[in-house]
Every structure is written in structure tokens, then in C-alpha cells.
Amino acid sequence: MPSVRPYRVEDAADLARICLATADNGGDATGQLDDDDILPxxxxxxxxxxxPDLAFILCSDDDRPIGYIVGTDDTSAFEAWFGAEWWPRNAQRWPMPASFTTRTAGMIAYGYSRGHASAAEFAKFPAELHIDLLPEGQGAGWGRVLIGHLAAALRERGVAGVRAGVSKENPGALAFYPRVGFENIASDERSQTFGLPLD
Structure with missing residues (x-):
């Protein structure tokens, strides 16, 4: 039977693999970009x-990661760090594209665009999460369990709420979040943002 445990540093490659295998609106995005490393x-x-302390791993019987939930307790601070420290590491590997006519270029440009989130924008839902499960981990309530683990960790830190954004082309995710207690807090043509109050 699957089980949930805290993240370990040696899980990083498996989480990158799961991210890629679920990044096409729940399906496999392998080979869709010029470099499979961009999405992870x-x-x-x-x-x-x-x-790392806000990451929980769903594992198979043999401790093989088959899903995860990751997040931040302060989206504004995280985005500032991402823009100033994380993404610039990739400047030589993935320079800012001259045009945005391909999906690869769009994703790289998205990386460069991050880092400017205001604290006021996230006042009610300052935390953020990303959750992905391989098919073998789906349909048995493990997504709800992972949400519970992260929510408990965020409550211990006094975080008021957590948000998650999904593509409107991902019907599974659009159905999942309301089912586990999230409310619709924002929407545009391409995406839907859900929020879960924690206080």
C-alpha cells in the first residue's frame, strides 16, 4: 500500500521525472520542449x-516516489528568491529568447518573468502548492492526504491560506481542488486559481 513520507534530497530526480510525466495537463510532457529539464x-x-520541509512524497510499497506535494509558505518571498537567485543560474543554458513563437521559448520567458509578486496580492492566501501524482497514485484519495500533510505544516507556521493555479485545459485538476475543500478565487482565459483557508 502506498504511504506518505517527508522529502529527501535523493528524491529530486524522481520528482523531476514525475513533474515531467504529468505536466501536459496531467499527461506526459516528455519531449514537448526542446529540453525536458525546463519544466522541473x-x-x-x-x-x-x-x-524541503514543505515537501511530502507519496511512495509505492518499495519506497519509490509516485507523487508529491511541494510548496512555499510565502509566495511573495519565494518569487523574489526565484527571480533573483534560482532562475539566473540558467541564464547561459537557457538565455532569454528573442521571440516567443514556440512553447519552449514561452516557458523560458516565464522563468525570467517571475520575481515580481507583491505581498498584497497574496494577503489572504500567502502560501502556494504544486501537487502531481502518477496514474498509479491517483483515484484512491492520496491527493487529499498530501494536501492534509502540507496544510498541517502550514498551519503550524500560522499561514492564513494556500493557493494553487491550474490550466483550464486540465479537467482532472479543475475537479480535484473543489472536491478537497478549495474555493475559486481567481480566473482568466487560460487558468483557474483555487484557495484553501487555513485559519
Missing amino acids: ELFVLPYVTRH
Whole structure:
């Protein structure tokens, strides 16, 4: 039976693999960008680097990671760190594109655009999460369990609420968040943001 445990540094490669395998609106995004490392560098590895204590791993019977939840307790501070310290490490590998006509260019440009979130924007829901499960970890309530682990850790820090953004092309995620207690807090043409009060 699967189980949940805290993140370990040696899990990083497995989390990058899971991120990539679920990044196409829940499906496998392998090969969709010019470099498969871009998506994990945006959406999972910076979180476990800055907040390893806010990362929880869903493991199979043999302790193989099959899902995760990662997050930050302060999105504004995290984005500032991402823009100033994390993404600039990749400047030589992925320079700012001259045009944004490809998905790869768009994702790289997104990395460069981060770092300017205001604290006021996140006053009610200052924390942020990313959760991904491989198919073998889905459909048995483990997503709810992972949310519970992170929510408990954030409550211990006195965090008022946590948010999660999803693509409107991901019906599974759009259905998941309301089912586990999140409310719709923002929406645009492409994405939906959900929030869970913690106080």
C-alpha cells in the first residue's frame, strides 16, 4: 500500500521525472520542449530547494516516489528568491529568447518573468502548492492526504491560506481542488486559481 513520507534530497530526480510525466495537463510532457529539464526547474525543484520541509512524497510499497506535494509558505518571498537567485543560474543554458513563437521559448520567458509578486496580492492566501501524482497514485484519495500533510505544516507556521493555479485545459485538476475543500478565487482565459483557508 502506498504511504506518505517527508522529502529527501535523493528524491529530486524522481520528482523531476514525475513533474515531467504529468505536466501536459496531467499527461506526459516528455519531449514537448526542446529540453525536458525546463519544466522541473520551474515547477518542482525550486520548491524542494527552498522549502524541503514543505515537501511530502507519496511512495509505492518499495519506497519509490509516485507523487508529491511541494510548496512555499510565502509566495511573495519565494518569487523574489526565484527571480533573483534560482532562475539566473540558467541564464547561459537557457538565455532569454528573442521571440516567443514556440512553447519552449514561452516557458523560458516565464522563468525570467517571475520575481515580481507583491505581498498584497497574496494577503489572504500567502502560501502556494504544486501537487502531481502518477496514474498509479491517483483515484484512491492520496491527493487529499498530501494536501492534509502540507496544510498541517502550514498551519503550524500560522499561514492564513494556500493557493494553487491550474490550466483550464486540465479537467482532472479543475475537479480535484473543489472536491478537497478549495474555493475559486481567481480566473482568466487560460487558468483557474483555487484557495484553501487555513485559519
